[in-house]
Amino acid sequence: MSGSIEVRGLSRTFHTTVRRPGFLGAVRSLVNPERVAKHAVTDISFEVQPGELLALLGPNGAGKSTTIKMLTGILTPTAGEARVVGTVPYEERERNARNIGAVFGQRTQLWWDLPVRESFAILRDIYDVPADEHASRLREFDDLLDLSSFWDTRVRHLSLGQRVRSDLAAALLHDPPVVFLDEPTIGMDVVVKEQVREFLRYQVEERGRTVLLTTHDMTEVERLAERVVLINHGRLVLDGTLDEIRRKFGSTWQVRATLADGHAPVEPWPGVVLVRRDGPQVVFGPDGPAAPTVHQALKQVIERYEVTDIALDEAELEDVMRAAYVQAGDMAADMAGDVAGDVAAQAPARTQGG
Amino acid sequence: MAMPSALRAWRAARVTPLGELHTPPRMTAALLRLTVQVVLVASLWRGLYAATGTTAGLDREQAVTYAVLAVLATRVRELDQYSGRDTVLQHMHFGTIVYWYLRPLPPQRYYALRALGEQIYGFAWAIVGYAVCVAAGVVQPPKSAAVAGVFMVSLLLGQWVLYYIMLAIDQLCFFTLRNGAAMLILIFAQNLLSGVYAPLWFFPDWFITLSSFLPFQATLSVPLSLHVGRIQLSDAGTQLAIQAAWVVVLALLTRLVWRRAALRVISQGG
């Protein structure tokens, strides 16, 4: 078992100084700083296979960016281990740098005063990419991201969408097998988002790159990811397919059917309840954790009853995720229950202020 | 396995000059400012010397030459990094510093390459300015080929010291994000103590003594004094040795800080 990305028991605790309110508080903080430990990521394990796209999901502050920072080597974990293409990223940062590309949301790595193409050329030199390879890769990226319409413009004059597309291209110019994207499509319009998704799909399917993506855009997840890892309060709560998440948290589907025989007896079956009956109109809903997906339920209804009309209401992934985040929060809190006592008690020797 | 070395990474040196070349208005402004400064400084010092022959061991021609060379020399590292969002302070502020640690080129080497490109570019400006000023008779050329040679060596060492001083100021940004004020004070001190505002020879003795314990005068005061002959060739050896010593001391110091800076970034995650 050696995926492109292997994460075992990864944890990261930040130690910060609490600022007390008010003037006296400020003085007290100076004299006797109160330190708290913040467990941003706790005991996370997962694997991403070569050529797989995994979405790392979770509400704000869940620990997604912290996880990605450890995998890119710019943050050292307090416990656990990570390997990216066999390299421990925070121990061999330079070697890791050749294997990965990274885009951090709204932070650009391009040079503000230079035209995009000059930025690309400087990255080509830094990564030592042969000129012909660089040129052909640029052509490929241009086809998918339409870069040439603005690549002679200086970065400071680019629109957000143009800039992020340039940043995506910049991150992939050295042909890295693994790509980390922390909210890459934040603030983009729908057309550009679709273009970026197309680009990512191409990079995964045609180029075989491994992609780890975080996003708050559920459409994106639906279009791109087969597998997701859900974290909350720094803990992994689910590692599975979108269908599994739907089954687990998406308890809001309904199947509405019109029966051919309005007086036929209707009984619920395991995993499915009868929500409402009004003559020939019946509405089924999911029941418990073993409930079938909406598509399975649809099939089951048709098999059991003679229907003249059938329709389904499926919860939007967004609703599913809302339910998942809320429930996952409770689950993470339960898991943390045994160790909750030490959160505030630790008084580490080193502080890291601001 | 050894890392394949990035053979062409040195070309990152072109970042800042390219940025300048792509912004012609900035170059025009720089040219204008430089011209005005040279003219003003030259007439100021001529005016100051209207009634005296020699002060602080400098005669009129020496003083004017010194002052104009100081203006030209500041051009060497006075590029508009700020508007290019390329200062360490800004990278820390915007969080883009993480990309420095995500490349196969170590941040300290990237920083050095960029500074080198900047200094070479600025040097080109200074040389053209120098040639024009000599031709116009504003600046007196060195007295002999030996003086010229020693001046070149001393100028090179001075720029090297200056590089480390600027680096040290930038490195502060890794540890405090609110050092805009500290930066301004340091830059003022650097200009004052290196003799940009006025040759150090004009300051009181205690000031000169104090300054001799600091690295600042090694950047400009020493090479310019050699150029105008205020430091004799016979003393040049000592001065060059002191400059070289500062290069070594500051190199070791900033190297240490780079290590702490990396720790800072990888413990905070940028």
Ligand SMILES: Nc1ncnc2c1ncn2[C@@H]1O[C@H](COP(=O)(O)OP(=O)(O)OP(=O)(O)O)[C@@H](O)[C@H]1O
């Ligand atoms: N350098 C730091 N010092 C102290 N606490 C930090 C630091 N970086 C992150 N944290 C804390 O760790 C937790 C996880 O942060 P992280 O940025 O990983 O969340 P996220 O999942 O990326 O959230 P978002 O969706 O908002 O981007 C947060 O509570 C955050 O406040």
Ligand SMILES: [Mg+2]
């Ligand atoms: Mg984040």
